[in-house]
Amino acid sequence: MAMFVHLTPAVDEARVRRAGIKAVGRGGRGGGGRGVFCFPVLPSYTLTHQWLRELARREGPRGLVAVHVRLPDDERVSVGPYHGTPVELTASDAVRRVAALADPRGWEVFLPRAVSRQEVHRVRAVRQVTGWRYFPGAHGVTPCTCDGCRVRGEYGSRRLRERRPHPLDGPPPPVPVLLERIGAAAGEPGALCAALRWFRLRRRGPVERLAGLAAHPDADVRMALAEAVARWSTPGVDALLAALAADPDPEVREVAGMIEETRGDGHG
Structure with missing residues (x-):
């Protein structure tokens, strides 16, 4: 045996x-x-x-x-x-x-x-301090703070991200800063999508301040909006996603619909 x-x-x-x-x-x-x-x-x-x-x-x-x-x-x-x-x-x-x-x-x-x-x-x-973390031989290697590597709520993770912010994965700028960027974008799709991407890393956000982007003429912006609020627990998110699920663009409808299904499974 x-x-x-x-x-x-x-x-x-x-x-x-x-x-x-x-x-x-x-x-x-x-x-x-x-x-x-x-x-x-x-x-x-x-x-x-x-x-x-x-x-x-x-x-x-x-x-x-x-x-x-x-x-x-x-x-x-x-x-x-x-x-x-x-x-x-x-x-x-x-x-x-x-x-x-x-x-x-x-x-x-x-x-x-x-x-x-x-x-x-x-x-x-068993002794709870046995073994390696992240990968064998990781000791002495600078830890990665990207969204794929970090663990939410892990001891010291917030200080690590603040000390070594990842250029794409945060920590995200404060909400007022992001709202200023959206206002300064003057409707330019690239700048709006870049600002909305940071909102994806948050658990709550100003739904009422972003809801107007659901009528933006660029489909990429509307899709980025759906992805930005996907994990939010803020009241009003479900109504916003329902509106995006009826969007005239088929890709936006698909993304919003998938997010609605995921949120339904998570809150069921």
Whole structure:
């Protein structure tokens, strides 16, 4: 039997002991399908639990526990670095493959099914400071503050963004500054779209001050307006999106309609 470790929120410990580990979506890493991510139990405690700090950065309950899982040696799994193309091997071969690597940081094993309660060997606490963050070898490298890399609400993220603002992803200028830019644009589409892009990074905004742009003659401006208010919780956003969903331009209607559906799922 091959032994693997799966890291999961501590609040799920009782459920794991009772029913095992449920399968989750692969998230586009190495193909589709549902299953369980895990890592071979190696002699090195740090390497075995290397994913802990990176997983701890995600939104959700704080604190992780390690679930040790026993799988049959001939169980089919896929193995590879998270940024590469995985290969399919048996569980025992996957353990040997990872153990033989000079640097197995960033590697992962994917079991394409759920884990039953009988396959859970034990659940135990782990040191919450183990492992790397962002990517292996990131320590000493200047962190990126782009919208794709940063994690909202992460400790110190606001100070980091203020100290090292990203040229495209913020932090956004204050609302009065953006409104001044819109006023100074005098209807020029490029300047309006540039200002509206910064509004996309906010959670609330002056809907009543921007609603007039829904009648702008340029379709790109109307589309940028829909995207700017997509995540806002400000009253009046839904009515504005409904108006844009009836826009004469088919692309604007499509974008506004998709945003309406997303907001409906999120607030349902």
